[in-house]
Amino acid sequence: MSGRSNGLRSYALLYLLFLYAPILLLPLFAFNSGTIIAFPLQGFTTDWFTQMWGNPTLRRALSNSLIIAVSASVMATCLGVFAARASTRFTFPGKGGIMGFIMLPMVLPEIIVAMSLLVVLLGLGVELSILTVILGHTLICMPYGIAILSTAFSSLDRSLEEAAYDLGETKWGAFRLITLPLVMPGIISSLLISFTISLDEFIIAFFLAGTEPTLPTYIFSQLRFPKQIPSIMALGTVLVALSILLLGIGEYFRRRGIARMGGKNGGGFL
Amino acid sequence: MAKPGMDREARQGLTLIAPPFLYALAILAAPVLTILSYSFLTDGYLEVIGEFTFGNYIQVWSDPIVRAVLLRSLAVSAAVTVVTVLLAFPVAYYLSFVVKPERKSMWLFLITIPFWTSYLIRVFLWKVILGYNGVINSSLTGLGIIDQPLTFILYNVNSMVLTLAHAYAPFAILPIFVALEKIDRSLLEAGRDLGENRLMTFWRVTLPLAMPGVVAAVLIVFIPTIGDYVTPELIGGGKIPMIANLIQVQMLALDNRPLGSALAVTAMLVVAVVSLIFLWLNRRFLRVKQ
Numbered sequence: 001m002s003g004r005s006n007g008l009r010s011y012a013l014l015y016l017l018f019l020y021a022p023i024l025l026l027p028l029f030a031f032n033s034g035t036i037i038a039f040p041l042q043g044f045t046t047d048w049f050t051q052m053w054g055n056p057t058l059r060r061a062l063s064n065s066l067i068i069a070v071s072a073s074v075m076a077t078c079l080g081v082f083a084a085r086a087s088t089r090f091t092f093p094g095k096g097g098i099m100g101f102i103m104l105p106m107v108l109p110e111i112i113v114a115m116s117l118l119v120v121l122l123g124l125g126v127e128l129s130i131l132t133v134i135l136g137h138t139l140i141c142m143p144y145g146i147a148i149l150s151t152a153f154s155s156l157d158r159s160l161e162e163a164a165y166d167l168g169e170t171k172w173g174a175f176r177l178i179t180l181p182l183v184m185p186g187i188i189s190s191l192l193i194s195f196t197i198s199l200d201e202f203i204i205a206f207f208l209a210g211t212e213p214t215l216p217t218y219i220f221s222q223l224r225f226p227k228q229i230p231s232i233m234a235l236g237t238v239l240v241a242l243s244i245l246l247l248g249i250g251e252y253f254r255r256r257g258i259a260r261m262g263g264k265n266g267g268g269f270l
Numbered sequence: 271m272a273k274p275g276m277d278r279e280a281r282q283g284l285t286l287i288a289p290p291f292l293y294a295l296a297i298l299a300a301p302v303l304t305i306l307s308y309s310f311l312t313d314g315y316l317e318v319i320g321e322f323t324f325g326n327y328i329q330v331w332s333d334p335i336v337r338a339v340l341l342r343s344l345a346v347s348a349a350v351t352v353v354t355v356l357l358a359f360p361v362a363y364y365l366s367f368v369v370k371p372e373r374k375s376m377w378l379f380l381i382t383i384p385f386w387t388s389y390l391i392r393v394f395l396w397k398v399i400l401g402y403n404g405v406i407n408s409s410l411t412g413l414g415i416i417d418q419p420l421t422f423i424l425y426n427v428n429s430m431v432l433t434l435a436h437a438y439a440p441f442a443i444l445p446i447f448v449a450l451e452k453i454d455r456s457l458l459e460a461g462r463d464l465g466e467n468r469l470m471t472f473w474r475v476t477l478p479l480a481m482p483g484v485v486a487a488v489l490i491v492f493i494p495t496i497g498d499y500v501t502p503e504l505i506g507g508g509k510i511p512m513i514a515n516l517i518q519v520q521m522l523a524l525d526n527r528p529l530g531s532a533l534a535v536t537a538m539l540v541v542a543v544v545s546l547i548f549l550w551l552n553r554r555f556l557r558v559k560q
Contacts (some may be wrong), residue, residue, distance in 0.1 A: 008364040010378075015361050019384045019439055025405065029398070079290040090283025098287055102294045107490055109497020109541075111514040115521055115534055116301035119308065139297045142290060193386075200388040203499055207518075216390045223394055223504065236391040243387045244437035251379055 023240055030237040035230060048234035058235070061213035064130050065199055068214060072137035073145075073194035079138070080145030080190055081183075088145075088153040107145040110203040113140065118207050136204040141194035148193060152186025152257055185257025192250035196243050215239065240264030282361075318527055326532035336516065336533065340540065343512040347495040350434040354491050355484060357435070358442035362483075363444070366450035370488060378391035378447070385440040393500050396433040400424040400505075425507040433505045434495050442487040448478075449483025485552050492548075493541055513537045 034042035052058060064163070086092070087099050105113060117136055118128075127133065156179065164174035202216040209217060219235065222228040312321040330336050365377050384392070400423045406420035425431060453476065461471035462534045499514040506512075511519075517537065520530035 005364075005368045008360060008368055012361050015357065015439075016380060019381065022392050022399065022436070023384055023387060025395055026391070027399065051300060051313065076344035079293055084285050086283050086521075090279050090286065092280040092283030092287070095283070095287075098291050101299075102287075102290050104294075105298060107493045108298075109494050109514065111497045111499050111539075112302070112534060112538060113298065115517055115530070116305045117297065119521070119527060119531070120301040120304050123304070135297055139294065144294070147288075154378040180308045196386050198385070200390070202388075202390045207522075219390055219394075220500075221386075232394075236388065236395075239391065240387045244383060247379075247383060247386055255375070264419060 026233060026240060027237045029230065030233040032173070035227070039166045048231045049238075052057055052231045052238075057213060058218060059214050061218040063092070064209075064212055065215040066150045068130050068133050068137060068205070069195045069198040071134045072141055072198040073191045075134070075138040076141035076145045076194045077187060081187065083142070083146045084153045084186075085148035087157075088150055088156075103143040103146065104222050105140045106147075110140065110201075114204045117204075119155075121208070128208055128212075130198050130209060130212050130214075132208040132210075133212075133214065135199040136208050137201060140201065140204065141197050144193050144197060145190040148190045148254070149183065149186050152183040152189075153234050183257070185200040185253040189250045189254040189257070192246045193251075196250075200239070200243065202261045305531045305534055308528050309419045309535045311528050313526045313528045324371050326528045327443060329529065330532045330536055336536075338361050339500055339511055339516050340513055340537070342427070342510070343496050343514075343537075344540070344544070346430055346434070346512060347498075349427075349431045350438065350495045351488055351492045351529070353431060354438050354442045355446075355487050357458045358439060358485070358487065359446055362443050362446035362450055373546075378444070381443055382427050382440050385437075390500060392437060393433055393504050396429070396436065397424065400429050400432075424505070425509065427506075427510060430501050430505050430510065434498060437501075438491045438495060441490050445486035446480060446483040447489060449480045449486075481552065485549070488548065489545055493545065496541055497537065 022121065028041065031044055032041045033045035033047070042171065083099070083102055087095065091121065113136060117132075121128065121132055160178050160182070161174050164178045165171075200216060202220065205214040206217050213221070215235070219232055222232050307328055308318060310324070312319040312323050312325070361381070365374060369377055397404070401407070402419050402421065402424065404424070406423065407416075410416045411419060457475055457479070458471055461475045461543055462468070466474065496512070497514045498512060499518065502508070502510055502512045502515050508515075513533070514537075517530055517533045520526050520533055524530075
């Protein structure tokens with residue numbers, strides 16, 4: 001047994017190394033004083049971060065990305081609460097089809113979503129702005145939100161709500177006082193995941209933002225200039241660190257939610 | 271929606287599901303249907319003329335370039351899918367059968383983290399690793415192993431497969447892991463008690479029971495990769511387009527919306543047909559096994 005599991009274990013660790021290899025290189029080059037991204041490393045510097053911070057287009061991209069990510073994650077989570085509640089608590093005709101359709105953007109190539117939405121918006125004469133990006137991002141964040149929220153809602157003990165009704169609470173009162181606090185960790189987790197997805201999303205932002213930059217489209221536009229690469233590395237380091245931080249917080253709340261409902265922790269985000 | 275005969279629960283459920291459903295209808299279904307109708311219309315100068323035609327499809331399907339790009343997209347995503355699923359299976363197996371239960375969620379968390387970091391940056395970093403002056407080449411020349419940088423590792427189909435396989439790795443691990451977790455462990459003991467060796471138990475019990483997870487992994491990797499835009503652009507150097515790049519060129523650069531729409535619909539059809547064939551084959555395979 002042990003020989004086999006040792007082999008598997010080394011393989012799994014190698015696999016993790018493969019997964020993390022690109023991300024581990026990022027800070028190496030972000031703090032490297034050489035202007036060319038190559039080994040051997042030159043010296044330590046924080047110039048690239050300073051340079052990045054002083055860039056006005058980048059700041060504009062940052063504020064756009066934050067506005068988009070906050071709006072899209074709030075909208076996706078609100079819509080997700082409806083869907084998760086409906087799918088875990090009620091049976092209704094056409095449920096499988098409707099839920100499948102709502103979850104579709106999870107697997108649909110983003111280029112299809114972006115292109116078809118773009119054609120319709122141009123046809124309707126809608127001007128492209130960060131608003132149109134928010135519409136698209138809400139659509140692709142929603143399925144991830146629903147996946148997380150459904151876990152939270154399905155581990156809910158229905159008798160708690162019934163007890164609240166018996167004690168004279170209205171439907172809304174029971175939802176607000178009993179259900180909402182219990183699924184709150186799921187909601188926070190869904191907000192954080194949606195925020196992360198939106199912040200990193202490129203295709204939809206690239207086609208639907210018009211002339212407005214977002215962080216990923218800004219990065220894409222700079223990649224063709226070798227001089228800009230070190231400060232893009234710095235920006236990437238910040239973004240990856242931010243994503244990991246948000247995910248850590250999201251995971252913390254998800255686990256707390258499971259613990260609060262006395263459940264067993266058996267899975268990850270998906 | 272609410273018919274008088276429908277019970278209260280169904281009505282409540284439908285009311286609740288209405289907002290997200292209507293949102294998806296407006297932002298996803300309506301645009302996709304628009305594309306579908308555009309694909310049968312004629313392209314005029316700066317506008318789409320409302321004349322019904324099959325011309326776009328005839329043009330798309332008879333164009334050798336489109337056919338080549340479509341075949342390349344299929345080949346790349348098929349390769350990515352095979353590589354990703356084969357590499358992921360042992361990891362999922364390790365997670366499910368070897369790792370202690372209390373450490374499983376930590377492993378899953380570690381595996382999913384890279385997936386949530388910027389896709390664009392990850393793809394670009396592969397370019398940095400594989401490039402002419404990249405990490406591999408500069409290390410190898412620095413160590414004196416090679417004189418000239420290797421040129422065959424970037425801007426080709428192999429590097430695209432590597433990049434995409436890296437990007438979609440967690441997508442493959444999670445469904446297989448879930449399927450393996452569901453396997454009743456006593457079945458494996460039963461197989462062993464009945465005199466099967468470990469390999470045969472794996473082949474005849476574990477693998478068939480894990481198939482639903484493998485199928486989900488295959489589809490969940492195959493479908494998005496075929497429509498990938500960033501990797502051909504960055505890793506392929508823009509010279510090895512896949513179908514997404516072709517759609518973008520027709521729709522925006524050449525401003526031929528009907529033709530672009532016909533391309534998009536064709537791509538969706540191809541993906542749907544391939545997925546259905548795969549599901550059908552798999553169902554047959556599983557029935558034969560039983």
